[in-house]
Amino acid sequence: MRKNKALKIFKKLHKWPAIIIAFFAILFATSGIVMNHRGTFSSIDVSRKFLPSNYTYKNWNLAAVRGSLQTGENEILVFGNIGIWETDGNFGEFSDYNQGFPKGIDNRKIYSVIQFKNQLFAGTHMGLYSRNTKKNSWEQVDVPVREERIADLNLKGDTLLVLTRNYLLKSSDGKNFETIQLPAPVGYKEKTGLFDTFWQLHSGELLGLPGKLIVDLLGVITVFLSVTGLLHFFFPKIIKKRKKKQKQVGSFVAVKKKNLRWHNVVGYIFALFLVINTFAGMHLRPPLLIAIANKQVEIIPGTHLDNPNPWFDKLRRVHWDNDLHQYIFSTSEGFYFAGESFSKPLQTALSQPPVSVMGCNVFKPLGEKIYMVGSFNGMFLWNIETGVVANFFTQQPYVAPEGMQSPIAANMVAGLVKGNESAFWFDYNRGALQLSGKTFPEMPEQIITNSPMSLWNTALEFHTGRIFEHMVGPFYILYVPLAGICILLVLISGVYLWWKLHRRKG
Template sequence: MSRKRIIKIFRKLHKWPAITISFFAILFAVSGIVMNHRGTFSSVDVSRKLLPANYTYKNWNLAAVRGSMQTSENKILVFGNIGIWKTDGNFGEFTDYNQGFPKGIDNRKIYSVVQFKNQLFAGTHMGLFSQNPEKNRWEKVDVPVRENRIADLNLKGDTLLVLTRNYLLKSSDGKNFETIQLPAPLGYERKTGLFDTFWQLHSGELLGLPGKLIVDLLGLITVFLSVTGLLHFFFPKIIRKRKKKQKQVGSFVTVKKKNLHWHNVVGYIFALFLIINTFAGMHLRPPLLIAIASKKVGIIPGTHIDNPNPWFDKLRRVHWNIDLHQYIFSTSEGFYFAGESFSKPLQPAFSQPPVSVMGCNVLKPLEEKIYLVGSFNGMFLWNIQTGAVANFFTQQPYVAPEGMQSPIAANMVAGLVEGNESAFWFDYNRGALQLSGKTFPEMPEQIITNSPMSLWNAALEFHTGRIFEHLVGAFYILYVPLAGICILLVLISGVYLWWKLHRRKR
């Protein structure tokens, strides 16, 4: 094949995919910058009325509810992505119980609520809060760790357990905390998940704040290349029209040349970084996610994940089993047991239920040795002593599938709520479903109105392509990989064309 023919093919590979993907590339860039700074944008909300109909709460779906807690006043606090709402044991009326949390729905994303020594504590995405009964407001509680995100709260006798993504905190008064770094598990290898590595590479967090700012810059570069690329496509048409009308075109020709020059310069400088970032991002969503979800890789020295703590960013849930006198931890690596003194390595559960990469949403003891475990992988009954696992809905023994498996199942368990004589589980898509007693009440209009979507979550929906599900159905799952392939084609063909046609003109 002649050089001229090859150049022509690469021009087409660069031109038409670029025109097709430019708008979506800008969406990726802008939404990615927002997602990179969740705390900064946490006070900004988006009305669900501005979003497609499938983002409107129906029957408490979309992970509106994660759990419930019965207070000493015989009231029930229902909590989750909607914040905290107080009701009675029959779920008759719901009262807003979010006074004191900072502005923004993201600041009242609740993971756990407990009552400790007659005081309520809430573990949120943005920190630990306690209820001031005199002011009837939630107040921030300072904890001796840098991270704000509280993964779980629980009680161990007269001790409050606060689990972050990295550490276990213990307190006897709710004010002063002992920080415990859990010992490494039995057979520990200093590795991390390939998914986590790709995630932090894609966001830039792999290099901390400087890395995030670099990725922000790549986002701005993506916008710049998309806009200048479109201008280069439309400039010839504009110039021809002006010539036909016998209008001056000199300034347009000059701008066209400068536009192409800077498009090429910026493109070849940042192309490699954009290719790496795009490749990593493609693997953070199904179907490519399935291939890396369970893979382990070595920790890259000097990066954000190069941490001496073997449980760095891995802890998810905690429960103290008083009968067996041991801790149970749900982590991104699976379930582990620990003795009270933490003097020995954590023991991995030899047999355990599957938990989605999105985390364990239900961990409830039913008997001394039986736990109810729920995640987007379904709900299971788990005997922690024998290791027996059964599907909660079918009561059939669980058999792990061979090879790669989907990170979600038909029953996407988002939460569990218990009343006086009733219990309900919450499916991400279908919402509240009855386990016992009467049906769960309809979602009050007050809760729907007061539960917008955070700007961060809206950005996530655009970034992952879920925002287009109402248009293309289940095919939206191909949005990220197809867009990634398209962007890679544009970048690689652009570098080739610059190398062959423009490099010598510098």
């Protein structure tokens, strides 16, 4: 009796959560496959008019702008997720400056633009580009590393600095580059962030391309299990209706049995892998992200993270400080200082301005050894000599909170722009906000029209549940953990039922 009761409970636990979660599981799987192959889908865009209203640009929000560069007496380039646009010192009219970039808004995701020896360079998510003034178009620059993503660009005197996620590249002519692998920091231990481990485990990148293909297969399996599970639920109703109409049901009964058999076999074989992948994915978004954001773990031998480069996938921003005669690097593990020759281990900054796990979006010297540091954790003033950190908006000293903290703050700093007599910072949600001078102009329709959302980013919004924010408000943040719990419940109960019923048949 107790065994039968347990089976009934597990059948309900498997049946009803599965029906509820099936559609969302299919969304997770299909969007995840797209996200696993960003370059492949980079040329495909989705018009924002097909998306909820909160995805329409308003006041330059949604990380539309990351920074600006003054290229002439009255010429300024504004860049970010919208690509690059030229305007005047008063931000009057904007003209398209994206000629030459490959098709697709993802190929116009700009992290940095700099002028080096009268030539413009742009660091994008898909590579390094230089501006051909004769053709008035951007041309890709070959760099001596396999990775494509350029994290930052800067200058050190007459040297161009190109920072990728793994290496620092130096060039005196913009064509030939010296590749520098930064030395390990003082007290370096071969560990990595638990967030990075879970991220690469969830995407499969932990095992390189074979791992990503395995995770793609898990996505296909998820779709298969969702569809066959729904068919098993609806088959009895179809058979019952046909019986009432005195129609043959033999073929439906046979298909029903075969459908259930394959559902059980495939589910049993892949259940453990799906459980691991789901558990990792649940921790990549708040609130579970908060628990792992600052945790360090041992590197798994033989994986993609097991790399001789101590800065593998950790570099974010670079600046050469003339006063200190040192490099300053913003990394996923904090700020570090390095001498010009890189002959000694990197020194950890005495104090650390808070930076969101999503990365440093503003890193600008203000003079007198003061730097402005902005991320989704807010904006701060950092004295690199004394180590004093102050909140930029309140001017109060920063006090690090104890215990776990949210990776985002009230002021989600996405970028900074300076004009002739005005300056603005950009909040991810609120858009352009005034620091000095006049109000930033409204976003021209031309820029809005020419700035769709990439298929990759659209998939990300579905995968994280943000696409449902307009329906449920801030509760969308619970979408990933609740869906993950539901999927785990379905998988574990399904294996339990298969094992019990299979053993009984045996």
